[in-house]
Amino acid sequence: MEITLAIIKPHVVRNTVALRNLKNLIGKNFTILDSKQVHITKELSERFYNEHKGKFFYNRLMTFMISGPSYALILQSQDCIQKWRNLMGPTKVYKAVYSHPDCIRALYGLSDTRNACHGSDSEQSALREISILFPEFKATEIVMNN
Numbered sequence: 001m002e003i004t005l006a007i008i009k010p011h012v013v014r015n016t017v018a019l020r021n022l023k024n025l026i027g028k029n030f031t032i033l034d035s036k037q038v039h040i041t042k043e044l045s046e047r048f049y050n051e052h053k054g055k056f057f058y059n060r061l062m063t064f065m066i067s068g069p070s071y072a073l074i075l076q077s078q079d080c081i082q083k084w085r086n087l088m089g090p091t092k093v094y095k096a097v098y099s100h101p102d103c104i105r106a107l108y109g110l111s112d113t114r115n116a117c118h119g120s121d122s123e124q125s126a127l128r129e130i131s132i133l134f135p136e137f138k139a140t141e142i143v144m145n146n
């Protein structure tokens, strides 16, 4: 069993119908080990997106992610990381709309920055990202016991 970190981004959290739909979709596909609404601070966002520092979209990504509450979840399933990324679809929303019209980013994304959701890209990133947003979560016990 694998675990991953999912984030529903601020513009979707503001839309209660969209948020409810996404929670239903997630509940049908994954075991939710923990979840919470969290207003990501500048400090947390900088740690979280450290790998993107210096890229042209970095500042707009920071501004967006701290603009309001997000909804963070720790998900578990077989092949959880890839499964969640497949449900999210391509990073770029206009590509998502064209090539995967039913994916989350096609349905709820507004732009390449406001692309509705985040998913860890590897087991290592998942553990790092979970430790940032859920510092109290004991990931090793969960991974070892499953």
Ligand code: ATP
Binding pocket: 052, 057, 061, 090, 091, 112, 113, 114, 115, 117, 118, 119, 120, 121
């Ligand atoms: P995520 O890490 O959010 O799951 P990803 O792995 O598909 O998405 P990354 O390359 O890690 O994409 O980019 C992280 C985030 O930065 C994206 O989700 C998006 O919000 C933003 N981003 C990435 N590329 C662009 C871009 N070309 N223009 C604007 N924003 C971008």
Ligand code: MG
Binding pocket: 119, 121
């Ligand atoms: Mg990424």
